[in-house]
Amino acid sequence: MTDAPERTRWDPASEHLLRELAPQVLGVVARRFRDFPSAEDAVQEALLAAFRQWPAEGMPENPRAWLIRVASRRMTDAVRSEIARRERESAIAEEEPAVEPPEEIEAAMDSQDTLILLFMCCHPALSASSAIALTLRAVGGLTTAEIAHAFLVPEATMAQRISRAKQSIRTSGVPFRAPTPQERGERLPAVLRVLYLIFNEGYASSIGAQLQRLDLAREAIRLARGTRTLLPDDPEVAGLLALMLLTDARRAARAGSQGEIIPLDQQNRSLWNRGEIEEGTALLTQALSSGTVGLYQLQAAIAAVHDEAVTADATDWPQILALYELLQRVAPSPVVTLNHAIAVAMVHGPAAGLQRLEALDGDERLSGHYRLDAVRAHLLERLGEIERAVQHYRAAAAGTASIPEQNYLMTQAARLEESREAHTSQPTDSEL
Amino acid sequence: MKYILLMSGTQAGVASYHTWAQSDRDRHMQTLGAIVNDLVEKGEFVDTQPLSGPSEAKIVRGEKNGLPVTDGVFPEAKEFLLGYWIVDVATPERACAIAGKISAAPGPGGIPTNMPIEVRQFIDARTRPH
Amino acid sequence: MKYMLMMNTMRAGAGVPAWPKNDLQAHIAFMLGLNRDLQQSGEFVQAEGLTFPSQARQVRAGKDGVPITDGVFPESKEFLAGFWIIDVETPERAYAIAGRISAAPGPGGVPLNMPIEVRPVMSAPPAEMM
Numbered sequence: 001m002t003d004a005p006e007r008t009r010w011d012p013a014s015e016h017l018l019r020e021l022a023p024q025v026l027g028v029v030a031r032r033f034r035d036f037p038s039a040e041d042a043v044q045e046a047l048l049a050a051f052r053q054w055p056a057e058g059m060p061e062n063p064r065a066w067l068i069r070v071a072s073r074r075m076t077d078a079v080r081s082e083i084a085r086r087e088r089e090s091a092i093a094e095e096e097p098a099v100e101p102p103e104e105i106e107a108a109m110d111s112q113d114t115l116i117l118l119f120m121c122c123h124p125a126l127s128a129s130s131a132i133a134l135t136l137r138a139v140g141g142l143t144t145a146e147i148a149h150a151f152l153v154p155e156a157t158m159a160q161r162i163s164r165a166k167q168s169i170r171t172s173g174v175p176f177r178a179p180t181p182q183e184r185g186e187r188l189p190a191v192l193r194v195l196y197l198i199f200n201e202g203y204a205s206s207i208g209a210q211l212q213r214l215d216l217a218r219e220a221i222r223l224a225r226g227t228r229t230l231l232p233d234d235p236e237v238a239g240l241l242a243l244m245l246l247t248d249a250r251r252a253a254r255a256g257s258q259g260e261i262i263p264l265d266q267q268n269r270s271l272w273n274r275g276e277i278e279e280g281t282a283l284l285t286q287a288l289s290s291g292t293v294g295l296y297q298l299q300a301a302i303a304a305v306h307d308e309a310v311t312a313d314a315t316d317w318p319q320i321l322a323l324y325e326l327l328q329r330v331a332p333s334p335v336v337t338l339n340h341a342i343a344v345a346m347v348h349g350p351a352a353g354l355q356r357l358e359a360l361d362g363d364e365r366l367s368g369h370y371r372l373d374a375v376r377a378h379l380l381e382r383l384g385e386i387e388r389a390v391q392h393y394r395a396a397a398a399g400t401a402s403i404p405e406q407n408y409l410m411t412q413a414a415r416l417e418e419s420r421e422a423h424t425s426q427p428t429d430s431e432l
Numbered sequence: 433m434k435y436i437l438l439m440s441g442t443q444a445g446v447a448s449y450h451t452w453a454q455s456d457r458d459r460h461m462q463t464l465g466a467i468v469n470d471l472v473e474k475g476e477f478v479d480t481q482p483l484s485g486p487s488e489a490k491i492v493r494g495e496k497n498g499l500p501v502t503d504g505v506f507p508e509a510k511e512f513l514l515g516y517w518i519v520d521v522a523t524p525e526r527a528c529a530i531a532g533k534i535s536a537a538p539g540p541g542g543i544p545t546n547m548p549i550e551v552r553q554f555i556d557a558r559t560r561p562h
Numbered sequence: 563m564k565y566m567l568m569m570n571t572m573r574a575g576a577g578v579p580a581w582p583k584n585d586l587q588a589h590i591a592f593m594l595g596l597n598r599d600l601q602q603s604g605e606f607v608q609a610e611g612l613t614f615p616s617q618a619r620q621v622r623a624g625k626d627g628v629p630i631t632d633g634v635f636p637e638s639k640e641f642l643a644g645f646w647i648i649d650v651e652t653p654e655r656a657y658a659i660a661g662r663i664s665a666a667p668g669p670g671g672v673p674l675n676m677p678i679e680v681r682p683v684m685s686a687p688p689a690e691m692m
């Protein structure tokens with residue numbers, strides 16, 4: 001659909017530059033014309049023009065100004081043709097008010113503009129998938145094709161998601177201006193949630209052709225860093241970045257050669273990234289010093305306790321338990337309750353953990369959900385109730401929508417069943 | 433969440449389709465085309481493919497001497513896959529609603545074909561961060 | 563030429579196979595190896611696994627645009643467990659790949675010889691479906 005050269009054929013420096021410039025340019029143009037959705041289209045066209053022309057003509061001396069100029073020209077042309085269209089359609093054309101774009105050259109307020117963009121793209125009125133797509137393009141500077149590829153949908157489909165997202169913004173009448181402190185407080189959670197969802201989309205798949213897919217976890221970290229630069233004093237922003245780093249630190253150890261899941265307690269900790277752990281821990285310490293305790297800070301704290309343990313056995317489970325208890329008060333959810341039950345089991349024994357799970361049986365959001373079966377299976381195994389554990393591992397495997405998880409759960413069931421058979425086939429003392 | 437919508441039919445059903453008036457077939461196709469456009473516009477469309485008829489189908493059961501053991505034709509009455517749609521949607525209810533629209537596409541006389549459509553979720557092959 | 567290879571191996575009450583651990587891992591490794599080989603040869607287009615039949619739904623057009631959804635299927639029905647889309651030079655190559663999938667190892671390392679259905683995917687756009 002696009003005849004522009006693939007961005008990946010550019011040298012990394014140019015690609016990086018364009019990605020950095022894209023949101024800056026968008027901020028300026030959106031501010032100048034007071035129209036984010038149209039500005040976003042215009043900037044996309046300017047970027048495409050850059051792809052076509054710069055390799056042939058060389059990069060302009062001031063790439064940023066070039067992009068702003070081209071995008072602004074597109075905006076003016078669009079406004080003029082809109083006027084012309086209305087004139088053609090209306091018999092009383094002279095009654096149409098003249099629409100003139102502002103002429104003043106505004107001093108670029110980069111960081112403010114990017115902050116506005118971020119809040120706009122993560123507006124609570126947008127669905128999660130729209131916000132994710134729009135944020136990756138408008139703030140992340142990724143192409144539609146790159147985003148489509150990352151989410152395994154056709155480019156036209158992704159283009160439409162972004163288009164509809166902008167339409168929602170247009171209809172909601174959100175103005176292009178910095179959020180007030182109150183608005184920021186209200187809407188920051190939505191921003192952080194979008195970034196966290198992008199992070200959880202995960203890494204490049206380990207299967208062949210899909211390796212070229214964008215590393216969304218890395219992209220999320222980059223966006224979170226950018227957000228932290230914009231809001232250096234916000235503890236939850238720091239908490240989110242810390243959580244991402246502390247989780248990403250385990251990347252090399254989390255999957256085996258076949259892509260199979262290696263759970264936390266079995267990971268080779270020498271493969272963990274010390275640099276990310278240190279950075280994450282430092283960020284977290286700083287965030288917690290603010291005195292407030294938010295959802296991401298707590299999750300980061302839990303990740304930090306895991307990451308600081310030299311071996312799985314050395315994990316400070318009582319501290320994790322205390323943190324989950326706090327988390328249950330700050331941001332209760334079935335997943336938190338599940339993880340809390342595991343922590344209870346690690347501190348007070350599997351029977352205590354299983355008791356916590358019973359409270360979830362009545363919870364509609366979770367009943368019959370595979371995770372409940374998986375945790376139950378794990379605790380039943382620890383309790384020595386092998387037959388029931390096998391049943392629940394299999395039930396969990398049948399309910400999951402993830403192949404690596406399914407493989408992992410099936411393998412656990414198989415392993416347990418084998419150990420059970422080995423046990424029962426041993427002669428008992430009385431038979432010897 | 434990605435879902436596949438499976439449309440199955442029988443030889444008799446396909447034969448019956450071939451007896452529709454051209455205008456009925458056109459209208460049916462137009463409706464399906466409009467559904468595709470609507471899904472693209474909503475950002476939910478991933479793919480749709482028709483499969484060629486069962487006369488070109490084979491069933492392979494294992495290998496013998498390194499070669500596949502192929503079997504031919506479907507029994508007359510057996511159902512086979514006519515084609516599928518793949519959509520990316522936020523909820524299972526939405527996947528079923530889309531299937532409902534496809535099922536309601538008009539047949540002869542403009543009456544909905546009411547064909548049954550099986551809705552199945554894809555399993556995700558990616559390993560998430562943990 | 564594109565082909566769809568279908569593994570229609572699951573029955574209504576299907577749960578996960580209860581094989582010994584080594585056999586399970588051998589099966590998983592086999593499938594991963596197959597996909598890797600197909601990617602290297604450039605024949606791989608798509609491979610998807612589907613969730614279990616207990617989560618399958620059947621939808622028919624209802625009245626007034628409200629679809630009728632249920633999860634009841636005949637006991638004898640064979641459900642799609644997963645499928646591959648491959649792009650190959652000849653039908654024989656498609657059957658050979660299907661043969662390999664079919665011979666995937668099961669319990670005791672014995673080839674399962676699952677029936678794999680091979681169907682050409684029509685190259686025409688949806689407007690000319692059927």
